[in-house]
Amino acid sequence: MSGLPHAPFHILLVEDDPADAGLAKRAIREGRILCDVHHAVDGVEALAYLRREGAHHAHARRPDLILLDLNMPRMDGRGVLAEVKKDPDLRGIPVVVLTTSDVQQDIEAIYQLGANSFVTKPLDLQDFFSVISGLENYWFNIVKLPK
Amino acid sequence: MTGTTGTRDPARWKDWGARCRERPTTILLVAVTVLVLMAVWGWLDAVRLRSATLDVRSSAAIAATPFAGSLGGAIAKRLALVRGLGAFVTVELSGDGLEDEFPAFAEALPGSMPGIRNVSVAPDFVVRLVNPMDAGNAKVVGHDLLKDPRPGFADTVRRAISTRDVATHGPVELLQGGIGLIARQSLFKDGKPWGAVGAAFDLPPILNEANLSGLTQRYRVALRRAGGMVFAGEEAVLALEPVVERVHAADGDWELAVVPVEGWAAAARAQAERGPLVLAVGGIGILVVIVILLLAERRATLARLVDLRTAELNHARRDADRKAEQLALAQKELEQFAFAAAHDLQEPVRAMGSYAQLLQREIGASLDEERAALLGQVVEGARRLKALLSDVQIFVAETGIPLPDHPVRADDALDDALNALARTLDGVGGRVRRDPLPQVMADRRRLREMFVVLIGNALEYRHPDRPPDIHVGAREGGGFAVLTVRDNGIGIESRYHEQIFQVFRRLHGRTEHSGTGMGLPIARKMAERLGGRITVSSDPGQGSAFSIHLPVVNLPAVSQEAGP
Numbered sequence: 001m002s003g004l005p006h007a008p009f010h011i012l013l014v015e016d017d018p019a020d021a022g023l024a025k026r027a028i029r030e031g032r033i034l035c036d037v038h039h040a041v042d043g044v045e046a047l048a049y050l051r052r053e054g055a056h057h058a059h060a061r062r063p064d065l066i067l068l069d070l071n072m073p074r075m076d077g078r079g080v081l082a083e084v085k086k087d088p089d090l091r092g093i094p095v096v097v098l099t100t101s102d103v104q105q106d107i108e109a110i111y112q113l114g115a116n117s118f119v120t121k122p123l124d125l126q127d128f129f130s131v132i133s134g135l136e137n138y139w140f141n142i143v144k145l146p147k
Numbered sequence: 148m149t150g151t152t153g154t155r156d157p158a159r160w161k162d163w164g165a166r167c168r169e170r171p172t173t174i175l176l177v178a179v180t181v182l183v184l185m186a187v188w189g190w191l192d193a194v195r196l197r198s199a200t201l202d203v204r205s206s207a208a209i210a211a212t213p214f215a216g217s218l219g220g221a222i223a224k225r226l227a228l229v230r231g232l233g234a235f236v237t238v239e240l241s242g243d244g245l246e247d248e249f250p251a252f253a254e255a256l257p258g259s260m261p262g263i264r265n266v267s268v269a270p271d272f273v274v275r276l277v278n279p280m281d282a283g284n285a286k287v288v289g290h291d292l293l294k295d296p297r298p299g300f301a302d303t304v305r306r307a308i309s310t311r312d313v314a315t316h317g318p319v320e321l322l323q324g325g326i327g328l329i330a331r332q333s334l335f336k337d338g339k340p341w342g343a344v345g346a347a348f349d350l351p352p353i354l355n356e357a358n359l360s361g362l363t364q365r366y367r368v369a370l371r372r373a374g375g376m377v378f379a380g381e382e383a384v385l386a387l388e389p390v391v392e393r394v395h396a397a398d399g400d401w402e403l404a405v406v407p408v409e410g411w412a413a414a415a416r417a418q419a420e421r422g423p424l425v426l427a428v429g430g431i432g433i434l435v436v437i438v439i440l441l442l443a444e445r446r447a448t449l450a451r452l453v454d455l456r457t458a459e460l461n462h463a464r465r466d467a468d469r470k471a472e473q474l475a476l477a478q479k480e481l482e483q484f485a486f487a488a489a490h491d492l493q494e495p496v497r498a499m500g501s502y503a504q505l506l507q508r509e510i511g512a513s514l515d516e517e518r519a520a521l522l523g524q525v526v527e528g529a530r531r532l533k534a535l536l537s538d539v540q541i542f543v544a545e546t547g548i549p550l551p552d553h554p555v556r557a558d559d560a561l562d563d564a565l566n567a568l569a570r571t572l573d574g575v576g577g578r579v580r581r582d583p584l585p586q587v588m589a590d591r592r593r594l595r596e597m598f599v600v601l602i603g604n605a606l607e608y609r610h611p612d613r614p615p616d617i618h619v620g621a622r623e624g625g626g627f628a629v630l631t632v633r634d635n636g637i638g639i640e641s642r643y644h645e646q647i648f649q650v651f652r653r654l655h656g657r658t659e660h661s662g663t664g665m666g667l668p669i670a671r672k673m674a675e676r677l678g679g680r681i682t683v684s685s686d687p688g689q690g691s692a693f694s695i696h697l698p699v700v701n702l703p704a705v706s707q708e709a710g711p
Contacts, residue, residue, distance in 0.1 A: 019498035023505070100493055103544075123497055123533050125504030 007036040009140050012063035014046040014080060015039065015098075016072040020121070024067065024098070027132035033140050038063070043075025047083055050090055063093060065139050068115075070099040070106065078113060085114035092146040094139055173443040177436055184432040191424055199419035200411055206418075207390040210362060211405045215392040217357035218403065222396045225348050226313045226330055228260060232344045233313075233332040236268055240336055246276065253278030262352025264327050270342035272304060283323030290322070292331070292343060300329075306398070307333040308340055315398045318350045318378040326350045326378060330398075350379060362405070369404040370394075380404075387411070482543055489540035493533055500529030531663075538665035542650065545672050548593075555591045557584035557630055561619060563591065564598030568606070577606050577615035584621045587628045587697040593673045594695075597681070598632070600666040601693045605634035607662060608655075608691075623699060627679060630695040638687035647683070670695075 011028060015021040025037050038060070040046035046068075047053075052060045066084070070077035077097060084090045094116040099106075102120045110118050119135070122128045139145065235252050239245035245268070253266045265284045268276040272292040277284045292304045299316050307314035316329040331345040354370075359379075362368060369384035371377045373393075377385065388411065389404035407414040503525040511519060565572070565579060572579070579602065587594070602617060609615040618633045639647060639654070646652045648671045653664040667681075674681045678698050685691040 017494060017498065019495070019502065023498070023501050026505070100497065121497070123500060123530065125501045125508070128501065 006061070007034045009033060009035040009064045009136075010061045011035050011037045012046060012049065012066045013037050013039045014043065014066065014072070014077065015069045016041050017069070020069070023125070023128065024132065027129045028136070030129065031133050031136045033136045035136065035140070042072045043077065043080040043083075046080050047075070050084065050087075050093075064145055065135075066093055066095045067098050067135075068095055070097060070101060070110070078109070081110065081113045081115055094145070096135055096139075173439065176439050176443070180435050180439060181432065184428060184435070188424075188428045191428065192421075195419050195421075195424060196412070196415050199415035203407060203411060203414045203418050204390050207366060207405045207407060208392065210366065211368075211390060211392040211403055214357050214359060214362050215394045215403050218353070218359075218401070219395040221353045221356040222315075222328070222394070222401075224260060225263075225328070225346065225353070226315070226396070226398075228256065228263070229313050229330045229332050229344065229346050232266055232268075232346065233334055236344050237334055237336075240334075240341065249276050250278055261356070262349035264321065264323060264325070264347040264349055266344070266346045268342070268344050272340075272342050274345075287322055292345075303329065304331055304333070304343055307331045307343060310398075311335065313398060315396060321347055323347070328353065354379060365408060366405045367408055368406075371402055371404075373400050373402050482546065486540060486543045489536045489543060493536045493540070496529050496532045496536065500526055500533060503529060535663045535665070538663045538669065542665055542669050542672060545669065545676060548676075550676065551588065551590040551593075554586040554588050555594065557587050557589075557594060557621070557628070560589070560591050560594035561598050563595040564602060567595070567599055568602055571603070571606055575606050575609060575615060577609065577617060579617045579619065581619045582621060584619070584630060585623070585628050585699070587630070587699070589677050589697050593677065597670045597673055597695055600670040601632040601695075604666060604693075605632060605636055605691070608636045609634070610636050610688075610690075626699055627696045628699050630697070631692055632694075633690065633692040635690040638689055638691050639683065639685040640687050641685065644683050644685070648681070 013021060013024055013028075015024060021039050021041075025039065028035050028037050038049060040049055046066075049057050049060050050063075052058055066080075068077045068080055077099070081095055081097070084093065084095060091114075095114075096117040096119055097110050097115045098119050098121055100121050101107075107118050117135075119131060122131055232252070235248075236245065239248055249268060256263055256266060265277050265279065265287075267274050267278075267284075267287065269290075269292055274287050274290045274292065277288055293301050295301045295304075297319075299319070303314045303316035311333060313330050313332045316331070318326045318328045321327040321329070327347040327349050329345060329347050331343045333343050334341045359368070363380075367384050367387075368380040369377045369382060369389065370379035371385075384404045384406045387406040389406045392403040392405065394401035394403055409417070503522060507519075507522055507526065511522070514522065561581065561584060571577075598619075602619075605617045606615050613635060616635045618631075620631050620633070622629050622631070643654055647654065648667050650668045651664045652668075653662070671681045674695055674697065679696040682694045682696065683691060684694075
């Protein structure tokens with residue numbers, strides 16, 4: 001539609017904090033693997049995007065990976081995770097929870113809900129870039145994803 | 148003033164009445180006391196009356212005795228007169244002068260004694276001679292004594308014959324009229340009954356002679372022969388429990404029955420002094436009632452006081468409870484606030500740090516040294532703030548983390564800690580010597596954190612002249628396992644031993660030693676949550692020893708754990 005060729009991989013970034021989102025988008029852009037990113041600011045918008053609900057989501061692309069923050073207004077990451085993992089169409093999309101929390105109970109609950117990975121955002125920028133880069137490498141290079 | 152007293156008194160009485168209604172026990176007690184006192188009064192009064200009655204009776208007897216004596220004397224005089232007549236007649240029997248001599252003898256008699264109705268001589272028990280010979284006495288001449296149909300008359304004569312002495316009859320209604328005492332003596336001639344002499348005496352002179360009027364002023368009297376009819380006084384007296392005195396007459400006694408004019412009870416009451424008894428019993432009664440009322444009042448006062456104090460205490464306790472509740476709530480809110488603040492502040496701080504770093508990446512190469520340093524301060528400040536917030540979060544969250552339900556091997560936790568510190572250890576050239584450690588009642592994460600803090604501090608505060616040499620040992624004492632981390636570092640002066648466990652307290656400048664100042668407070672809080680504590684001893688310049696005291700594991704649990 002835009003005439004531009006699609007990037008090989010598509011990432012849905014669900015993050016309410018613009019600063020964090022900006023950093024993540026920048027890290028993805030600087031990564032070695034060509035990805036494009038859709039940013040949803042909360043769980044409700046993320047689910048609408050995934051289900052192509054609403055006019056401006058009609059042509060939404062199915063993401064190859066979801067980067068999901070936990071604490072958000074309206075619907076938090078746990079809610080999004082639960083919805084995605086019980087939806088047969090969406091269940092196959094890997095969900096990486098990317099959060100500041102490292103509380104053990106959070107981690108266990110998230111895996112119980114079916115998250116594919118739980119990653120604590122590193123404080124250091126370089127480390128954060130490395131984590132994003134590592135995630136891209138793992139999910140788009142090392143493992144095989146459903147088509 | 149008058150107005151006040153006027154209104155106060157009724158109020159007080161009303162108050163008192165209300166209190167009585169509140170206290171039925173008091174009323175009951177007073178009522179019982181009054182009843183008992185009334186019973187005591189009745190008993191005492193009866194005893195007193197009995198004793199007074201005895202007194203009055205003995206007084207009556209004492210009053211009656213002389214009269215009975217005089218009466219007996221008066222009778223005896225008259226019987227002696229009859230005996231004298233008998234002697235006179237006996238003497239005259241030997242001659243024939245009896246009929247002639249008799250009137251002279253008889254007429255001489257009344258002067259010696261009042262109330263002689265007649266004297267008579269009855270040969271063969273038929274009256275022949277009578278003196279004085281008046282109309283009344285003339286009727287008896289020719290009267291055959293042994294054939295007298297009136298009850299008792301002939302019997303008296305027969306009794307006189309059988310006793311050969313004087314026998315009396317009556318006082319009775321006389322043939323001549325009036326009441327009189329008849330006395331007869333039998334006379335014998337040659338051993339055979341010859342006949343009788345007799346006399347009739349008017350009763351009133353006999354009684355006068357005994358001065359009966361002296362007695363009748365105060366007493367009602369009745370006079371009778373023993374067991375016979377009353378012939379003087381009132382017959383009714385006999386039914387009034389009289390005092391009876393015996394009057395000695397030669398032929399059968401008389402009885403003198405005496406009763407006070409006003410009756411025994413009244414006399415006794417008059418005799419007995421009631422006043423002292425009334426005073427005594429009444430006084431005691433009033434005293435007892437007053438004492439009871441005072442005691443009841445005192446008890447009521449005490450009870451009111453206790454109620455008051457109890458209410459105050461309850462109030463104070465409720466107050467304290469409420470305050471404790473408020474305090475607990477405030478503390479909880481504070482913790483929640485601290486946790487939320489620590490947690491939520493980390494996000495923007497991280498963003499600040501990250502973007503500062505991003506700037507360093509993008510333009511760092513083009514900045515001069517001074518500006519690069521400024522940017523570096525921003526990055527470093529954000530890093531430190533993030534670390535502080537993270538430690539505060541850990542410190543606050545510690546309270547909410549569940550406690551272990553089974554023991555762990557302290558060796559495992561130490562392994563974890565040494566792994567985490569491996570790079571730092573290598574960096575400063577330190578070494579850790581370790582003894583075998585026991586099982587302790589803790590969870591592995593907390594114990595690891597405590598080891599990390601203590602060993603990390605030992606490395607951080609190492610002595611500048613020697614590489615860190617750390618020893619981890621264990622001992623048991625007082626029901627606790629004591630895990631001690633001993634170093635050869637700079638040591639801590641004893642006056643700082645408490646400060647180092649306080650939140651954000653640091654003994655060194657930030658350029659000397661980094662760190663948030665939260666390590667020891669977190670470690671101590673963990674130990675305390677586990678039911679233990681952390682203590683420190685130090686030899687400044689030589690080194691420090693931090694000891695983690697944790698409850699020892701009970702043995703069954705250990706063998707179960709160590710079994711396979």
